[in-house]
Amino acid sequence: MNGDQREPRAVRITLLLGGGEATRSALELLTQLAWKGSIEALGIFIEDSSLLRLAQMPFSRELCRVTHAEAPLEKADLERQLRIQARTAKLAFESAAAQAGINHAFLTRRGGLAALLQQAAQEMDLMILGPAHRLRQLSEPVSLTAIARHSRQPVVALYDGTESAERALLTAKQLAEAGDRQLTVLIAAEERDAAGVLQQRAIQTLAGSVARYRFAAATDIATLLETSRSEHAGTLVMGVSENLLKTRFLQELSRRLEFPALLVR
Amino acid sequence: MEPGKPLSPSELYRHCDQRIFAFESTAELEKLEAIPGQERAVEAIQFGIESESDGFNLFVLGSPGSGRHHFVRQILEQKAVSKPCADDWCYVNNFENPQKPRALRLPAGLGNGFVKDLQQLVEDAHNAIPAALESEDFQTKQQAIAEEFKERQSESFNRIKEHAEARNIAIVETPTGFTFTPLRKDEEEKEVEFDTLPEQQKKQIQRDIEELSQELRRFLQATPKRMHEAKRKSRALEHEVAKITLSGLMDEIVAKYRDYADVMQHLQRLQSDMIEQVDLFRSATEQKNQLLAGLLEGQAQGGTEPSVVMRRYGVNLLIDHDAQDAAPVVFEDHPTFSNLIGRVEHQARMGVLTTDFHMIRGGALHRANGGYLVLDVRSVLLQPLSWEGLKRALKSREIKIRSLGEDLSLISTVSLDPEPIPLRVKVVLLGERIFYYLLLAHDPEFAELFKVAADFEDEFDRSDENSRLFARLIADFVRTDKLKPLDRSAVARLLEESARHAGDAEKLSAQVRHATDIVREAHYWAGRSGKELIGSGEIQSAIDARIRRVSRIRDRMQQEILRDTILIATQGTCCGQVNGLSVLQIGEYAFGRPSRITARVSFGSGKVVDIEREVELGGPIHSKGVLILSAFLVSRYLPDQPLSLRASLVFEQSYGGVEGDSASAAELCALLSALADTPINQGLAITGSVNQFGQIQPIGGVNEKIEGFFDVCRERGLTGDQGVLIPCSNVKHLMLRRDVIDAVENRRFSIYPVTEIDQCLALLTGVPAGSPSPDGTFPENSVNHRVRARLIDLARKRRAFGDSGTTEKES
Structure with missing residues (x-):
């Protein structure tokens, strides 16, 4: 065997797993990616150290989602709950990965969310962020995150012409075709003319696949999520450049996601 | 004849004078209308079947082989023609209580049509309802409900959030709830060093958190109510759409069955249930696009197979009298309790026995309802609980299907309790005399339920007229069994044998079977001899052969x-x-x-x-x-x-x-x-x-x-x-x-x-x-x-x- 005939390197996918809906959505997306062939999936359950610190504050009290009762937030209780969530997430992840025939590993990391996200993003080809990540500030009731059946709703891809955006577009195309879902391409350009050029490139990249194209003048997170929501997005696929990773983009995105996102490097 | 003096040969045997017969072969004889020598029994049967009063059921007594079955069937079938055809009976789902399926009566022949009409209705509904629910108008309305809910929730929450932000406090989600943390003004979400804050500020933060917590609690408490409201609106919208869709589909069927109150009532209930259970009709496609899937979580997922819907809304046509133009005459040869009263069958699924109203099976009483049921009393008495079941049905004048296990308290599992069906039947029991007299002596209910006894004679007078009727009786039998006809001499010999069988030269045996069995054997002998007609020789051969076969012990x-x-x-x-x-x-x-x-x-x-x-x-x-x-x-x-x-x-x-x-x-x-x-x-x-x-x-x-x-x-x-x-x-x-x-x-x-x-x-x-x-x-x-x-x-x-x-x- 010579060096030119080496098998292609496995695609590394990192899943950021939280509790409940976040884990389910992320795993659903992972199984949809199984068509891609050789995949190595790494499931990471993040125990946010800031939350644990918070539990030590004298004013810390928790309002229970189920009983609506208020009680002091104890660090020991919190750690126990996180362990349970991690265990549940691990079982679900391992089961889904095994069923899809994906090589997989699972780990729990404790630390600051921003640093952990950046670190995870450095190590992957694709990163899956589940919606309603437990650490995001509550922007709306959690129960609403389950309204949409993400895996059946359109795949929305953000395309700005970069290499990672090209890869993201191809990934979105495959995802849409595999799930028989509609593909919507958000063309990220400051002007209409540039957008037209990018759309032509996207059409070429998609090689005849049917897609709906939409112009997105601004790509800040709030606008991006609002536009995706208006397209009834089930999954957001976007490329992430090195520069983007250096910003607070991932942390912000993870806070606000209402549907799973697939980040492609 | 002089006592003490030898009898003359003529006194030892009474020959049949063939001159009384005006035929050469039995093929010339007409069908027998009257039963020879059984006038008393026939009168009783006529009276019994015509009497409409309660308890005037019949017990036909007589020896085996007397042709009672044949005669009773003949009389009943003649009578049945003049009576209206019995109704069809169906069992349908009782939507309020599925354990108690409802019985529906329909005029004869309509039952089958009703089954098909409902089948068509369900199929149409299965197409039309999902189509209506997938329509753009409906989707827009559903989306509007979801959006309204969402907006109200966001609005409420944003207000809390704004209140929190105004006080530099962040709301943070924990695994099981929410908590609050103070923020520094310059950098969002970075916790303040709480311990370093002045005491007054600490207290202020705690007060703020307390207030925000109260506000968030109110929000959380209000959420289920809002969600319920949104669900209710969504359901109401679905119901409205389903109702309109179904109304159009049901117009025709309603018009067709307008005259049948029970059926109309069932159709109304069916319509209400279809509206209530609209999810059963959702197609898989529609469910994919469910905007309120989360709200409706826990309800049916995925499309429902038409067969499942059909089982719920279909019809179990228990008794179908389609293509019949007379009252039913039912002979039940194996009158077990279930065969008589009906039964509820079960199906094993995943190791569990299940049943529903489609698995109700009718018995002989159901089939004979509106007509006549003929049973052999010995068979009824030999079958466990059949006699009791029959009497119970006749006494209560309704057929209530119960399992034997239930009746004997052997099992106490929940099963179906079908609505009883009104019973109007004339039961004819056939049996030997001993059964009649034993039942009369030992069962006090017997006399109440079987008031008419038709006693078949064992023998009848050997008059010329009866001899001619006897010949027609044999002719009927020969025709029915497709045997060779008998010539006059054969009939005469058979008649003499009948007198011998009666043990009386002046009588003829009413045990028809003895004579017909000889004719069957004589047919064989005639066939062996290549004869077209059975003659007296073949009859004699048959008699001799029969005696030879059974005379080993005598010899x-x-x-x-x-x-x-x-x-x-x-x-x-x-x-x-x-x-x-x-x-x-x-x-x-x-x-x-x-x-x-x-x-x-x-x-x-x-x-x-x-x-x-x-x-x-x-x-x-x-x-x-x-x-x-x-x-x-x-x-x-x-x-x-x-x-x-x-x-x-x-x-x-x-x-x-x-x-x-x-x-x-x-x-x-x-x-x-x-x-x-x-x-x-x-x-x-x-x-x-x-x-x-x-x-x-x-x-x-x-x-x-x-x-x-x-x-x-x-x-x-x-x-x-x-x-x-x-x-x-x-x-x-x-x-x-x-x-x-x-x-x-x-x-x-x-x-x-x-x-x-x-x-x-x-x-x-x-x-x-x-x-x-x-x-x-x-x-x-x-x-x-x-x-x-x-x-x-x-x-x-x-x-x-x-x-x-x-x-x-x-x-």
């Missing part, structure tokens, strides 16, 4: 007589010994055989000992006959003196039981012969019962008895002195075999009719019996004189014995 017994293993004398004379005659019935075949009866007398206390009785081989009627002898002896010979003899009577070589009094005349003759010391001619045999006055009374099986003795005599060689004494009153029953008649014709054998015991004594001993004079004495040398003299002698001896101071002790 074996006769062989033993001829080999002198069984001692029967047919020549010579002997005191105190006579040939009695008995009949053995083996299955349906009866034959006669002679039995040696002996009597011994000695001095004693006046007791006639029946040895058969002493060893418990004699039945009560036989014992009665023997006791009559004692009375006869006393009253005739020594009315004013005690009997002083000890006599014993025995059926020699009889090892089975003896029953009946047909040998009492023979026993008396043997006893008198022994007393008179006068021998009896062993070439003669005697049958008949005797009363206290010495009169000879009729017995049964006279033909078989004569033939039994004749066969033994014939095998040993007929001497011309041999013969049989029979009661005069049995002469009319004679239908003897051809060879017996021939022997009589040739004076090789004689049949003597007798009316008095004295005639028997004279014939058997050859000595005049002697008539009593007014003083009770008899002529010298007569048999009776010798008897009286012996009895007087014994009485004298007894007196002498008593004077010597000794008494006999009887055991």
